[in-house]
Amino acid sequence: MELIYEKSQPGRRAGRVPSYDLPVPEVPAELRREAPPRLPEVPENEIVRHFTALADRNFGIDTGFYPLGSCTMKYNPRVNERVVGLPGFRDLHPLQEDEGAQGALELMWELEQILAEVAGLPAVTLQPAAGSQGELTGLMLMRAAFADRGEPGRNVIITADTAHGTNPASVTMAGFELEKVATTDRGNLDLEDLRAKVDDRTAGLMLTNPSTLGLFDEGIQQVAEIFHSRGALLYYDGANLNAVVGRSRPGDMGFDIVHYNLHKTFSQPHGGGGPGGGPVAVRAEIEPFLPAPAVVREGDAFRLDHDRPKSIGRVRGFAGPFGVFVRSYAFMRAYGPALKDMSDVAVLNANYLLAQLKDVYDLPYDRLCMHEFVLSARSAKREHGVTALDVAKRLMDHGIHPPTIYFPLVVPEALMIEPTETETKERLDEFVDAMRSIAAEAASEPETLKAAPLTRPVRRLDEVKAAKEPVVRHAFDTPTAAARIEAG
Amino acid sequence: MSTAGYLSLTESDREAMLDAIGVDSIDALFEQIPEGVRLGRALDVPEALPEAALVRHLEGLAGRNSDTSRELSFLGMGIYDHYVPAIADTFLSRGEFLTAYTPYQPEMSQGVLQAIFEYQTAICELTGMDVSNASGYDGATVAADACFIARHHTGRTKVVLAETLNPQVRQVVKTYAPGFGMEVVEVPHSGGTTDPGALAAASHDAAAVIFQQPNAFGCLEPAPDLAAAAAEAGALPVAHVDLASLGLLEAPGNYGCAMAIGEGQSIGNYQSYGGPHYGFLAARNQFIRRMPGRIVGETTDLEGKRGFVLTLQTREQHIRREKATSNMTTNQTLLALAGLITLCWLGPEGLRELGETCTALAAYAKERIGLPVAFERPHFKEVAFRTPIPARDVVARAREHGVHPGYALGRDYPGLDDVLLVAVTERRTPADVDRLAEVLAEVTG
Numbered sequence: 001m002e003l004i005y006e007k008s009q010p011g012r013r014a015g016r017v018p019s020y021d022l023p024v025p026e027v028p029a030e031l032r033r034e035a036p037p038r039l040p041e042v043p044e045n046e047i048v049r050h051f052t053a054l055a056d057r058n059f060g061i062d063t064g065f066y067p068l069g070s071c072t073m074k075y076n077p078r079v080n081e082r083v084v085g086l087p088g089f090r091d092l093h094p095l096q097e098d099e100g101a102q103g104a105l106e107l108m109w110e111l112e113q114i115l116a117e118v119a120g121l122p123a124v125t126l127q128p129a130a131g132s133q134g135e136l137t138g139l140m141l142m143r144a145a146f147a148d149r150g151e152p153g154r155n156v157i158i159t160a161d162t163a164h165g166t167n168p169a170s171v172t173m174a175g176f177e178l179e180k181v182a183t184t185d186r187g188n189l190d191l192e193d194l195r196a197k198v199d200d201r202t203a204g205l206m207l208t209n210p211s212t213l214g215l216f217d218e219g220i221q222q223v224a225e226i227f228h229s230r231g232a233l234l235y236y237d238g239a240n241l242n243a244v245v246g247r248s249r250p251g252d253m254g255f256d257i258v259h260y261n262l263h264k265t266f267s268q269p270h271g272g273g274g275p276g277g278g279p280v281a282v283r284a285e286i287e288p289f290l291p292a293p294a295v296v297r298e299g300d301a302f303r304l305d306h307d308r309p310k311s312i313g314r315v316r317g318f319a320g321p322f323g324v325f326v327r328s329y330a331f332m333r334a335y336g337p338a339l340k341d342m343s344d345v346a347v348l349n350a351n352y353l354l355a356q357l358k359d360v361y362d363l364p365y366d367r368l369c370m371h372e373f374v375l376s377a378r379s380a381k382r383e384h385g386v387t388a389l390d391v392a393k394r395l396m397d398h399g400i401h402p403p404t405i406y407f408p409l410v411v412p413e414a415l416m417i418e419p420t421e422t423e424t425k426e427r428l429d430e431f432v433d434a435m436r437s438i439a440a441e442a443a444s445e446p447e448t449l450k451a452a453p454l455t456r457p458v459r460r461l462d463e464v465k466a467a468k469e470p471v472v473r474h475a476f477d478t479p480t481a482a483a484r485i486e487a488g
Numbered sequence: 489m490s491t492a493g494y495l496s497l498t499e500s501d502r503e504a505m506l507d508a509i510g511v512d513s514i515d516a517l518f519e520q521i522p523e524g525v526r527l528g529r530a531l532d533v534p535e536a537l538p539e540a541a542l543v544r545h546l547e548g549l550a551g552r553n554s555d556t557s558r559e560l561s562f563l564g565m566g567i568y569d570h571y572v573p574a575i576a577d578t579f580l581s582r583g584e585f586l587t588a589y590t591p592y593q594p595e596m597s598q599g600v601l602q603a604i605f606e607y608q609t610a611i612c613e614l615t616g617m618d619v620s621n622a623s624g625y626d627g628a629t630v631a632a633d634a635c636f637i638a639r640h641h642t643g644r645t646k647v648v649l650a651e652t653l654n655p656q657v658r659q660v661v662k663t664y665a666p667g668f669g670m671e672v673v674e675v676p677h678s679g680g681t682t683d684p685g686a687l688a689a690a691s692h693d694a695a696a697v698i699f700q701q702p703n704a705f706g707c708l709e710p711a712p713d714l715a716a717a718a719a720e721a722g723a724l725p726v727a728h729v730d731l732a733s734l735g736l737l738e739a740p741g742n743y744g745c746a747m748a749i750g751e752g753q754s755i756g757n758y759q760s761y762g763g764p765h766y767g768f769l770a771a772r773n774q775f776i777r778r779m780p781g782r783i784v785g786e787t788t789d790l791e792g793k794r795g796f797v798l799t800l801q802t803r804e805q806h807i808r809r810e811k812a813t814s815n816m817t818t819n820q821t822l823l824a825l826a827g828l829i830t831l832c833w834l835g836p837e838g839l840r841e842l843g844e845t846c847t848a849l850a851a852y853a854k855e856r857i858g859l860p861v862a863f864e865r866p867h868f869k870e871v872a873f874r875t876p877i878p879a880r881d882v883v884a885r886a887r888e889h890g891v892h893p894g895y896a897l898g899r900d901y902p903g904l905d906d907v908l909l910v911a912v913t914e915r916r917t918p919a920d921v922d923r924l925a926e927v928l929a930e931v932t933g
Contacts, residue, residue: 473620
């Protein structure tokens with residue numbers, strides 16, 4: 001379809017801005033814009049049609065089942081959108097005096113209390129904008145804590161070979177060195193490997209538990225002991241927290257610093273890529289280093305405390321992504337203590353799918369899983385030349401969003417499946433039927449899988465071409481009639 | 489099982505599913521968790537609320553905030569009460585956008601991919617740059633991103649910040665800099681703007697120089713001279729700009745900047761107590777492979793039809809891991825979509841008119857408010873005034889009259905305790921400015 005720029009006609013417009021008949025001062029000539037930006041000139045009706053057409057070409061949880069592993073694509077309750085739009089939240093300026101923002105500060109304080117209880121750690125900052133920024137914040141906290149202890153030489157962070165890519169990337173951005181630890185054939189961290197690698201240069205561990213394999217690390221207490229006995233810290237990547245809320249707490253597992261993904265576990269909608277929220281919880285000893293400002297309660301009043309001399313500083317503007325807090329707080333209050341049932345059902349649903357699919361795909365780690373599991377299309381590839389990518393593309397023709405593929409890296413032809421807790425059994429069964437029918441098709445007509453998807457607005461796209469000759473903005477050349485027809 | 493929350497299984501579903509798994513209870517599924525780290529009690533959190541009670545509870549909290557619908561507000565300093573068109577709300581509530589993940593599977597995501605491509609185009613047009621990412625977290629973190637790019641591009645370790653760069657932006661750069669192995673140098677203002685000579689002197693051996701246009705005091709910087717001063721020293725000039733100003737003010741790409749960054753909130757996002765909003769980061773083509781975050785590119789499908797994909801992913805954390813250009817995964821796509829829709833709604837004429845209305849109202853405020861202007865410089869939509877009593881006291885007293893008169897600059901700038909920063913947008917009227925002038929006269933008189 002056409003770009004909005006290709007629908008532009010000089011002289012058309014949508015919005016009108018009030019002018020108030022005031023004299024407009026001249027902008028000094030050397031600062032004044034010479035050529036106007038080529039924004040589209042389109043009437044409002046056509047803007048609405050354009051974005052409606054784009055919406056039609058997109059797939060969300062509202063459209064159908066979305067078992068994208070590690071992304072926790074659960075239903076996003078609409079009441080959360082209603083409350084985030086209340087003028088008292090939506091139209092509140094972040095530099096409003098604290099006494100004019102008591103409701104917002106109370107909400108943040110209450111959210112921190114619930115998050116602290118879920119993690120089993122006493123102090124929370126809401127500031128980080130997303131999980132990866134939570135990771136970076138956590139690593140900065142480690143650096144500050146060791147500097148304060150007089151151990152600035154601790155410069156190595158250990159991550160698992162199953163870690164999300166954000167972990168090693170955060171390690172680099174925080175200025176640490178990276179060391180990797182292997183996973184055993186049961187999917188746990190290799191304790192021998194760990195003992196050999198943890199020493200007085202080790203700052204800490206970054207770990208997702210359950211891991212990206214969807215498996216709880218059965219040796220987590222020994223892992224914690226190895227790090228703590230050598231004076232190092234443990235960081236919990238909360239990407240998979242949806243598996244264990246109310247069942248097990250990172251603080252009780254021995255983690256010192258934890259981030260949450262409010263856009264995963266606590267249902268902030270993913271928005272096609274964001275926004276998110278990545279609060280961080282810590283042990284009492286690390287609390288002084290948390291970002292400023294912090295929300296403080298004094299009797300019935302709340303305020304932002306900027307006077308935190310040991311703080312690592314500010315990691316984001318203002319006090320964090322407040323709209324995300326409103327949605328996640330509303331989500332938590334809709335569950336109450338039944339947040340445990342949320343995780344229970346997430347784990348039940350994943351194990352149900354695993355039980356129904358493990359005879360038709362390879363299962364590299366044959367254990368009960370937590371909230372997600374990883375299958376492999378290794379045999380389909382060897383026997384029929386059908387890859388995980390082909391399976392993923394064919395699922396689209398069943399009206400189902402594919403799982404995460406080719407991750408974690410330790411599993412070849414990986415299909416990482418996370419159903420979440422909000423699906424009905426009928427939806428899960430439809431997925432099982434689709435996956436089984438694709439497995440059968442891999443043997444009977446592999447060409448169909450290679451050609452999939454057949455029912456989407458576009459066929460498979462040439463990603464190599466996109467990267468080799470990057471076209472990352474519209475060129476504004478007048479398109480030829482042929483190009484217009486081809487663009488559809 | 490409780491009836492709270494958003495679960496979908498019946499009791500008989502659960503039994504059938506446990507049977508299929510071959511366990512007799514949900515507890516059995518959690519036996520892989522070592523006993524010593526199981527919680528073993530109910531979570532101590534507030535009781536569940538049914539939807540109607542939940543809304544009432546949140547209305548109660550929202551009602552305790554003084555938002556700009558109840559208080560006539562002139563607060564700015566980075567976040568502004570601009571008008572958000574109705575159609576932005578319309579599309580942000582569409583589930584196909586709202587509830588989709590990052591578009592890893594392009595055949596399922598052509599809608600958001602094309603929208604991001606259109607957004608990147610709009611940001612490049614406004615800033616005069618060649619490439620924009622799909623968004624950063626906010627106007628502060630994109631400044632840290634620009635430092636990371638400059639650090640690796642130049643091999644230098646110093647970053648120079650104009651003191652008139654938003655204080656929160658400077659604070660975030662200072663938080664990130666040690667991890668990048670960078671030191672931060674700040675250049676004081678001179679009469680409300682940055683002196684190009686002072687900036688040039690500080691820029692020796694710097695990787696990047698970041699200044700803001702219009703600056704944190706609302707003044708127009710001599711931006712082309714600042715960019716030239718930085719470039720002369722071999723540092724990358726980076727302009728932190730307000731999208732709402734770029735219908736009137738020259739694009740940073742047209743006065744020699746290497747990168748343009750900023751907070752997108754003023755175009756399409758509500759104030760929302762500080763977030764979520766979108767940061768934008770645009771650069772010249774030579775930096776394309778050092779850009780952080782997602783970038784959408786155009787390509788073709790099997791049949792030659794145009795389509796869009798996430799591209800240059802070998803920069804990114806899920807491929808390059810510790811060698812990635814950033815750790816960013818989640819960004820601010822939905823807020824950037826609101827920005828794109830708002831820019832389409834304004835069009836080039838509307839964006840220029842928006843700027844003109846803001847400057848006209850700022851000039852009107854200068855004329856009507858009986859306080860001395862702190863910095864005699866051209867202004868865009870914010871003007872700083874000297875107050876005869878501490879500006880914080882002016883704020884407190886004016887608020888008793890139902891007017892929030894602006895930001896007390898002393899909160900960030902020692903020595904400017906008697907300076908009040910007043911922001912206007914097209915949502916304020918000349919009558920609103922008259923009211924502000926009246927209240928300020930009363931509380932400072």
